Amino acid sequence: MQQFDVVIIGGGPIGIACGLEAKKQGISYIIIEKGPIVNSLFNYPMNMQFFSSSEKLEIDEIPFISKEAKPKRAEALEYYRRIVTSNQLNIHLFEKVLDTEKQGETFLVKTDKDEYQSKNVVVATGFYDIPNTMEVPGEDLPKVSHYYNDPHFYASQKLVVVGASNSAIDAALECWRKGAEVTLVIRGPEVGPRVKYWVRPDIINRIEEGSIKAYYNSTVKEIRPHEIVINSPEGVILLENDFVLALTGYKPNFAFLEKLGIELSNDPKRLPKYDPATMETNVDGLFLAGVICGGMETHKWFIENSRIHAPIIMNAIKHKMQSVAEES
Known part of the structure; x- marks a missing residue:
């Protein structure tokens, strides 16, 4: 020894x-x-x-x-x-x-x-x-990941990114630029204040112009093989979906x-x-x-x-x- x-x-x-x-x-x-x-x-x-x-x-x-x-x-x-x-x-x-x-x-x-x-x-x-898990039905499906690597993987796919921190925002922008249809689900009322200062204006502009859809004050309720269910201020929303990146820390x-x-x-x-x-x-x-x-x-x-x-x-x-x- x-x-x-x-x-x-x-x-x-x-x-x-x-x-x-x-x-x-x-x-x-x-x-x-x-x-x-x-x-x-x-x-x-x-x-x-x-x-x-x-x-x-x-x-x-x-x-x-x-x-x-x-x-x-x-x-x-x-x-x-x-x-x-x-x-x-x-x-x-x-x-x-x-x-x-x-x-x-x-x-x-x-x-x-x-x-x-x-x-x-x-x-x-x-x-x-x-990872901090969401504790929702379907989180263990193969389409769900708590880690993100390469945006090419999500090209031409309907992608939901959960989170508002640097990792989530980087992933949303990169995947959108590679051709993914990106939706952000953000628990709070805005993009995270600690997001990198040169990135935050970029994501806000993409959301405001409609290139990336964002649901604020919202959470994931359930993940299904081809759909995702979101709790939002407007009520329960059902979205067609291919992949989920749960970048929740x-x-x-x-x-x-x-x-x-x-x-x-x-x-x-x-x-x-x-x-x-x-x-x-x-x-x-x-x-x-x-x-x-x-x-x-x-x-x-x-x-x-x-x-x-x-x-x-x-x-x-x-x-x-x-x-x-x-x-x-």
């Missing part, structure tokens, strides 16, 4: 930043990622463009040069991949963590390939794996956090308990990094403002290691 000073669960940008910082400080580490390098970014839509500019996506002050001020998915994948390979980070890819339990002062991390021991664990798993794996013993707030935000000065949770030696720190407030933490978690965590671990060494 391999032993490390810290096991980092999650090989996204913040998990990579934690690995870089651990290596810099002489802390033995391993990063465990269930998919490819930056798995969550890999699963972003093919044409996705970041809200943040490239310098705000940099980690460890390694320059990120992009063609435009705001980089696209492919450029980010290349940037983070080069960081991992050029720094020879100790990262295990396509290895899924099955269980993590604390035995005395040591964590035992079990994966589908191996087992590891460590006195410290960093959870940097993000939130992109578990995602949430962290709260069950995993609770199994680790991390306390979560009882309100809908489900905020995990941790010390901002060290990022250590209520479980000694267990740290959180990145977007997962925000619970259901998934817009609170992102790459540009959670890069600081890496040095905070590794400084805390280094201090603990030094304290133990001095006591012995």
Whole structure:
């Protein structure tokens, strides 16, 4: 069984930043990622463009040069991949963590390939794996997806996009431009206020001119093989339909956090308990990094403002290691 000073669960940008910082400080580490390098970014839509500019996506002050001020998915994948390979980070890819339990002062991390021991664990798993479901009949039909990739797939199809955030609006516009007949179902009274500022006027104009139909203050009631039923202020509406993109957001794996013993707030935000000065949770030696720190407030933490978690965590671990060494 391999032993490390810290096991980092999650090989996204913040998990990579934690690995870089651990290596810099002489802390033995391993990063465990269930998919490819930056798995969550890999699963972003093919044409996705970041809200943040490239310098705000940099980690460890390694320059990120992009063609435009705001980089696209492919450029980010290349940037983070080069960081991992050029720094020879100790990262295990396509290895899924099955269980993590604390035995005395040591964590035992079990994966589908191996087992590891460590006195410290960093959870940097993000939130992109578990979608917020609508809980309506027909949501499990093959025509329904909570993830969007390539607009070409929906060309010449009747597509309903559920949601009003960046992912939903990007999908609606891209698919419409590839020839889909797009209808938006928006729970609130308007397009989301946090939609990218250069995209929001575009979607509003397309709605106002009638190119994209939008139902505001509306929800999906039922999905059928060739139809979709919508609750709207005008009453129940039945639409002919081929595909549904339910881009209603995602949430962290709260069950995993609770199994680790991390306390979560009882309100809908489900905020995990941790010390901002060290990022250590209520479980000694267990740290959180990145977007997962925000619970259901998934817009609170992102790459540009959670890069600081890496040095905070590794400084805390280094201090603990030094304290133990001095006591012995």
